[in-house]
Amino acid sequence: MPDRAQQPVDRQLPTEEARDLIALVRDIAQREIAPGAAEQEEAGAFPREVFSLLSESGLLGLPYASEHGGGDQPYEVYLQVLEELASARLTVGLGVSVHSLACHALAGFGTKEQQAEHLPAMLGGGLLGAYCLSEPAAGSDAASLRTKAVRDGDDWVVNGTKAWITHGGVADFYTLLARTGGEGARGITAFLVPGDAPGLSAAAPEKKMGMKGSPTAQVHFDGVRVPDARRVGEEGQGFSIALAALDSGRLGIAACAVGVAQAALDAAVEYATDRRQFGRPIADFQGLRFMIADMATRIEAGRSLYLSAARLRDQGRPFSRQAAMAKLFCTDAAMSVTTDAVQILGGYGYTQDFPAERYMREAKVLQIVEGTNQIQRMVIARHLTGPETR
Template identity: 45%
Template sequence: MPLDAESFDLLLTTVRRYVTERLRPLEARVEQDDEVPTDIVQEMREMGLFGLSIREEYGGLGLTMGEEVRVALELGGTTPAFRSVFGTNVGIGSQGLVMAGSDAQKAQWLPRIASGEVITSFALTEPGAGSDSASVQTRAVRDGDVYRLNGSKRFITNADKASLFTVMARTGEPGAKGVSAFLVPADLPGLGIGRPEKKMGQQGAHVCDVIFDDVAVPAANRLGEEGEGFRIAMQVLDRGRLHIAAVCVGIAERLIADAVGYAKERKQFGQPLADFQLVQAMIADSKTETLAARALVIEAARLKDEGAPITLEAAAAKYFASETVGRVADRAVQIFGGAGYIADYGIERLYRDVRLFRIYEGTSQVQQLVIARETLKRGG
């Protein structure tokens, strides 16, 4: 059941203050070190952030989707690397287990995921399977009481920190119906982790290759039945896309606030930038698009909590919000002018950070295909 209104308001206030007073002052350090400080990770554990979406019976906060996106909006007030610390535990790394896990699997893993003792990761993307998720080539072959996994995964978030992977692997025929899902502990023999990739943005949030060399995974670790992996993955991504959309809106709101503050202070031709109508136009466009994105996210979350299918709405929210924050970031750089290109102001960092949102958990082009397919299916 959802938190009572007073408790939830206290949670939002606490997260907002934590973002503003604790996390934002550390943004440049995380960028430079490419690492979130260990004391910050521990503080996040103590705040319960790793268990936002996990039911209270397993030690989590049990937030509804509507509550989760409101927390994600607050988390957008700082570099997305901080959210990534626990983001896989809240979303794609745990939700396959939440949705399709057995009681025994949930009892074994969810309390430790909620506490942050176990970091999770979602291993779907491969060198030849990104947006085309149904073309997974990593194979899982049944051998008595185990499945033997062979293959590799690419660009896997938190892979170097993870204790548990949700892995999509082929157990049968080509296409979506031949994919199954598995819980794979990181310490199983034959599982290897590549070096963190050098990235354009979101420093401090690591992505790595994951290699499976004849990894023996207990058959009891399969999620659901054979052939259900693709369906599980798509359900996980529906929820994950909505969460990411909320983060995009939060970052857009941060960028607008920074741009407005700068435009009021910075003077050109004897008057503040904010007095120039072309600057006002950029602010107006940014504010309007961000308000629309926020409304779309909140509405999709409401539908999710009512039990309605949200494949279309989640895709639309992720598509619109991720494209919006990209445009807002670009305008913010323009309003800041030369200062927007300089690292000290932080705008250029956020400009680089938000570019990834249009790619992961389904590119904008994939979202367009999903939106069109679902609209046609529903008859408009």
């Protein structure tokens, strides 16, 4: 059974322009992304042509300023675009979120000259970005990263390996966090590195249980020379830049999680209303009706949570705690909803003939990327009780 298009969601959109934007995204998702998504994921096909289409349609720079090629859209709207894209194919929705994350450093901390030179191509020129923070031995403890950038005249020479990089090997630019000083967070600096820089290479993509169409790979920096003009922010400011980007990125993951969960609920409802046992649709049985009700409630609660955090961000108010809560709740909800969807489909849910098993495999990674859910709980607790005593 092929994936079906997501049923329209009653979205909370502030303007007529936003409503038209969502209608455009939904049309693209249904015509260009959802058809064949399962087959392409199984084949590990990276949809570069889809990202090119999204760039041409002005959808890769939505939350950034129009003066640099962005869409001037509030996060409240941008995140609902991500949800629509992720419901059609998580590789695309998450890919747009990662691209936005990779643009965040330059848009938020770059000089006016840097922004004028690079942002138009990054936001609307067909380029695709990646974000290089994690390393083989520095995941949750990102401040312990070891990739080094050493000053050499007007350049920096970078050596080291980054790990778990979405778009590793296919990105046109990498936002890189590297050590330029002493140990800890204060010795880290941000750089904008071209994807074709000499000495930059990517390993073979990781073999994953889900999101096979999205390449995740180690990225190696072997004597890569980066001009100081591509340093973003001050020396030693990189870790605070990274954390600021991750707060926004976590909202993107939350929105993608809700999109996957919504797609799983749609598939479960369609199956339950069509499948007949004991002379009637299985949707008539109270056990399944209660499961479906709980699934829908988790989705609606998650959507409200990420939108609430987005509105804080749009108002310029602190939102770090709410972003961690949204990432935690929405991704846990997606795992629960997709698991229930497989259960509702029974034996068919365990087969690749139906999309539920793919949604379940994809949901798992959302509890891990951009800060595991255990890290989110630590972030939330620190906001409430202060740092841990040692």
